[in-house]
Amino acid sequence: MRCGYDVETVRAAERALMGTLPDGALMRRAAFGLATACADMLGGVYGRRVVVLAGSGDNGGDALYAAAALARRGAGAVAVELAPERTHPGALAALRAAGGRTVAPEDADAVIGRADLVLDGIVGIGGKGGLRPEAARLAELARRARAAVVAVDLPSGIDPDTGEVAGEAVRADVTVAFGAYKPGLLIDPGAEHVGALRFTDIGLGPHLPRTPALEALQHADVAALLPSPSGESDKYRRGVVGVVAGSERYPGAAVLAVGGALRGGAGAVRYVGPGADAVIARFPETLVSAGPPAKAGRVQAWVIGPGLGDDSRARQAVAEVVAADVPVLIDADALRLADREAVRARRAGTVLTPHAGEAAALLDADRGDVEGARLAQVRRLAEEFRATALLKGSTTLVAGPDGAAVRVNPTGSAWLSTAGSGDVLSGLTGSLLAAGLSAQDAASVGAYLHGLAGRDLPPPFGAHELADRVPLVRASIMDSVTNDALPRT
Known part of the structure; x- marks a missing residue:
């Protein structure tokens, strides 16, 4: 599991570790890992041109030491000093001793334009807000050049704790994280600036707390x-999930949600709603009912909302399902129709699955505020509704009401932004709830499988293809883990 820690926690761990090491050893560890990553990326170091955008923080020092190491192997190294009076003196001396040189920002255009690799050491994990104008100009030069851009610990200009981007920020091809992942590396919009993410262990592990701020x-x-079923399993032991979805206008939502539930491993699916004919035509094993949900039969979890509409029958169904004493996933139309106090009063597990627009309506906020501060808003959703919130989008986040670590989903594809994709996710997650997973585990695993299915399909694809892909990606996960556990011969 990848774990993300906020800046305050990382700094405390660094202080504890530095107390056990000689002066400067921690920075040299980071610089060695950074130089190794750069050499791997370049494919060969001799004769390559490396430019460091060196700020005044430790990231600037890391970048300068790494450039010095590359210069000793035959690279041409130039440092652009953004704050000459505050450049790390030891790292700058190491660069010059290795044959590197420095230039002022106003003279940097030519060297950046000819570079093979640009190291972003403008600001460290203490930076807040977007880049200042001079730094933003240099970052734009690097973006336009043919050089590979490598960010030191995190791209300058993104908030390390939240992933928020409050102005201009570096867009990296590779980011080399030191010691611990920072939440901003894993959450959009900051994650869009990270590129390929590499990790360098500098020994912080024993000094980090067991509970991180973020998990992936x-x-x-x-x-x-x-x-997984055992020899004693029957459909009830595997989990029966009830699906209340679809309408005369949107019968396809019922088919997609039921498909997600069946492919997610449910022992049986009970469908309630007007889309029964469409559901049976596609999935004849489904147990259908005209409703209401309270009379549909025994279930271990409910999924309600996709394509439901807002007529009186839909409102009654939502009220009945929210009042049930089994886990419930509330999606789409049901998010609007559910009584907020009734949701808060539920005892069994509850999962809310809004996209940014639906989350904004639930929180009486602007959509842009939700998209720009996803971590804060998913926590707010979970807290205000006393439920597990799965906030869909470019980064899917899952937060529980108990204040535990937020989960960020590392899988997915932009091609998943297609009509009906969320209906499949709801059914899939509902099947995991019915199987006995906790609300946060069901939401996290559902999002993971759904994202892998979308990544595995050749684009463009339709939502109806996602459910059938889930067993294949599930099998690939199990095979991968089994193969990793086998002894090497």
């Missing part, structure tokens, strides 16, 4: 959470 599941985590 990996294959092994998902494999450990995925339910």
Whole structure:
């Protein structure tokens, strides 16, 4: 599992580690990892041109030491000093001793234009707000050049704790993170600036707390959470999920949500709504009911909302499902129709799955505020509704009401922004709720599988193709974990 820690926590860990090391050793560890990553990216160091955008913080020092190491291997290294009076003196001396030189920002256009690689060491993890005009100009020169841009720890201009971008920011091809991932590396809009993310271990692990600010599941985590039937399983032990979705106008939403539930591993799916004919035609194993939900039969979880509409029958269904004493996933139209106090009063697990526009309506906020501060807003959703909130979008985040670490989904594709995609996700996540996963685990694993399915399909694709891909990506996860566990011969 990838874990993200806020700046205050990382700095405390760095102080604790530095107390056990000789002076300057921690920076040299980071610089060695950075230089190694740069050499790998260049493919060969001798004769290559490296430019450092060196600010006054530790990131500038890391970048200068790394450039010195590359210069000793035959690279031509030039540092652009943004604050000459505050450039790290030891790192600058190392660069000059290795044959590197410095230029002022106003003289940097030519050297950046000829560079093979540009190191972004403008600001460190303490930076707030966007880049200042001179730094923004240099970042734009690097973007336009043919050079590869490597960010030191995180791209300058993004907020390390939230991923917010409050102005101009560096867009990196590669970011080399030191010691711990920062939340801003994993959450949009900041994550869009990161490029390929590489990690360098500098020894912080023993000094970091057990509970991070952010978590990102990996294959092994998902494999450990995925339910699998045993020899004693029946449909109820595997989980029966009820799906209340679709309408005369949107019968396809019912088909997509049921498909997601079936492919997610549910032992059975009970469908309630006017889309029964369409559902049975596609999935004859579905148990259908005209409703209301309270009379549909036994379920271990409910999914309600996709394509539901807002007529009196829909309103009654939402009220009944929210009042049920089993886990419930509330999506789409049901997010508007559900009584807020009734949602807050629920005892069983509750998952809300809004996109940014729906989240803005729930929070009485602007959509732009939600998209620009996703971490804060998903936490607010979970807290205000006393539920697990899955905030869909370019970065899908999952927050629980208990203040535990927020989960960021590392899978997905921009091609998932297609009609009906969220309906499949709702059914898939509902099946995991019915199987007994906690609300946060079900939402996190559902988003992970859904994202992998979207990444695995050749684009463009329709939402109806996603559900059938889920068993394949699930199998690939299990195979990957099994193969990793096998002894090497």
